Amino acid sequence: MEGILRSLLISPVQKVWIIDHSDEFMGLEDELLEYKRRDEEFLRHEGRGFKLDYIKEENKGYGSGHNVALRKAMEEGSQYHLVVNPDVWFGAEVIPALWRLMEDDYSIAQVMPKVLFLNGSVQRLAKLLPTPLDLFCRFFVPEGFFTRRNDRFELRHSGYDKEMNVPFLSGCFMFLRVSALKTEGIFDERFFMYMEDVDITRRLHAKYKTLFYPSVSIYHRFSRLSYHKWHLSLVHMASVIKYFNKWGWIYDGSRRRFNKTILKELKETIDE
Numbered sequence: 001m002e003g004i005l006r007s008l009l010i011s012p013v014q015k016v017w018i019i020d021h022s023d024e025f026m027g028l029e030d031e032l033l034e035y036k037r038r039d040e041e042f043l044r045h046e047g048r049g050f051k052l053d054y055i056k057e058e059n060k061g062y063g064s065g066h067n068v069a070l071r072k073a074m075e076e077g078s079q080y081h082l083v084v085n086p087d088v089w090f091g092a093e094v095i096p097a098l099w100r101l102m103e104d105d106y107s108i109a110q111v112m113p114k115v116l117f118l119n120g121s122v123q124r125l126a127k128l129l130p131t132p133l134d135l136f137c138r139f140f141v142p143e144g145f146f147t148r149r150n151d152r153f154e155l156r157h158s159g160y161d162k163e164m165n166v167p168f169l170s171g172c173f174m175f176l177r178v179s180a181l182k183t184e185g186i187f188d189e190r191f192f193m194y195m196e197d198v199d200i201t202r203r204l205h206a207k208y209k210t211l212f213y214p215s216v217s218i219y220h221r222f223s224r225l226s227y228h229k230w231h232l233s234l235v236h237m238a239s240v241i242k243y244f245n246k247w248g249w250i251y252d253g254s255r256r257r258f259n260k261t262i263l264k265e266l267k268e269t270i271d272e
Contacts, residue, residue, distance in 0.1 A: 003089035017069035063187030109180035109208030125170035171197030
């Protein structure tokens, strides 16, 4: 938690909402109070108008928790809002770069920078919209048996070194235009956890650009817990079922169109 707080303190961020809806963090409020008392940098920023609001909520899911903050951002007239995991950290250049990008192009509703593992290698978190077969293979088939399909799904051939307008961006870091959320909707709270990032990105992508922007990078302590803990695997699979029930299992016209568009754009870029 301290890593993301320090990242936000060195960024031009005016307000942070921390939504605590997990029994595992019963001491989080006390930790935050202690952090406020002892951290001189926080005290300096607080004196300049920086605000940190702690909100304790019943655990209704990942999207529901973030919607608490999103609704408050809308009420307060925020222009942009960052949805970010507590296991992420980044430098002072990231938020200003994304802000300038959004200010220069009002057709962009969402941006994700390049996401790195701790060792500096790239996390491939800009993807096609998944088919049922894509997710079945990732859950149940040994990785070596579906390498070509998974590489295509994760857009590995792009090199992750160019801007891409993709229909699925990870929920670990979502820099969002609030006015677009007002028209296209916030997180769908039917998804308790997992797939809510696919759902919201594709809804925004239908009307706006949802951009992977590799000119700046962040670090993410990526764990894929649902692939290792059975109870989270069940939650993930339940969300997958809800997602395909909503958008279509076999026929999904938007999925076909969005995926075809980005694959065509990447091929033309690579061929140049």
